[in-house]
Amino acid sequence: MQTHQLVLVFGHIIKQMKRRELFSSLASSLKGEKKQEKLLRPPYFGDESLFHKECNKCDAKCATVCEEEIIKITSDKTPYLNFSNGGCTYCDECAIACEFGVLKIDDKKLLRAHVTINKNKCLSWNHTMCFSCKDPCLDNAIDFKAMFMPVINEKCTSCGFCISRCPTDAIDVKVL
Ligand code: SF4
Ligand code: SF4
Ligand code: SF4
Numbered sequence: 001m002q003t004h005q006l007v008l009v010f011g012h013i014i015k016q017m018k019r020r021e022l023f024s025s026l027a028s029s030l031k032g033e034k035k036q037e038k039l040l041r042p043p044y045f046g047d048e049s050l051f052h053k054e055c056n057k058c059d060a061k062c063a064t065v066c067e068e069e070i071i072k073i074t075s076d077k078t079p080y081l082n083f084s085n086g087g088c089t090y091c092d093e094c095a096i097a098c099e100f101g102v103l104k105i106d107d108k109k110l111l112r113a114h115v116t117i118n119k120n121k122c123l124s125w126n127h128t129m130c131f132s133c134k135d136p137c138l139d140n141a142i143d144f145k146a147m148f149m150p151v152i153n154e155k156c157t158s159c160g161f162c163i164s165r166c167p168t169d170a171i172d173v174k175v176l
């Protein structure tokens with residue numbers, strides 16, 4: 001085989017290896033659960049200590065009324081949000097349903113979370129076209145720089161709707 005042919009074959013093998021590494025790292029990331037140090041509470045609380053004082057008297061009303069079904073209940077009976085199937089519409093229903101003053105409409109605020117795209121896991125950042133996160137974002141908070149580099153901008157409300165739509169689990173939520 002000629003030298004230039006060898007260089008071509010070698011280049012092709014390296015390309016295939018890189019592609020395999022990328023997809024195996026993307027696949028393994030799908031299996032892992034995201035670790036969350038703090039709980040992400042519904043967007044209507046003023047005092048964290050009230051969850052521990054009051055929620056054990058309640059039969060999880062907020063979780064029952066949430067149409068998005070994103071409110072889950074911990075073993076100590078306090079509510080937290082899980083975006084694996086949806087996001088928060090800020091509809092107020094959980095606050096209206098809370099009879100114990102833990103969630104109140106007067107305390108409404110944006111969710112205390114910072115949402116970012118992990119460039120190592122994101123398909124677009126790894127040269128494979130994907131716009132899956134863009135459509136569910138009604139706040140137009142994801143900019144695609146040069147078509148392939150999605151970045152979350154300051155319009156993000158931390159609603160979480162983009163998270164379950166990402167095929168490689170590349171959107172991270174940090175609870176503040
Ligand atoms: S505001 Fe609405 S969508 Fe958000 S957690 Fe409460 S009930 Fe669910
Ligand atoms: S409805 Fe209020 S008291 Fe009941 S679990 Fe939810 S936050 Fe706690
Ligand atoms: S979490 Fe932010 S980027 Fe994602 S859909 Fe909601 S507003 Fe858009």
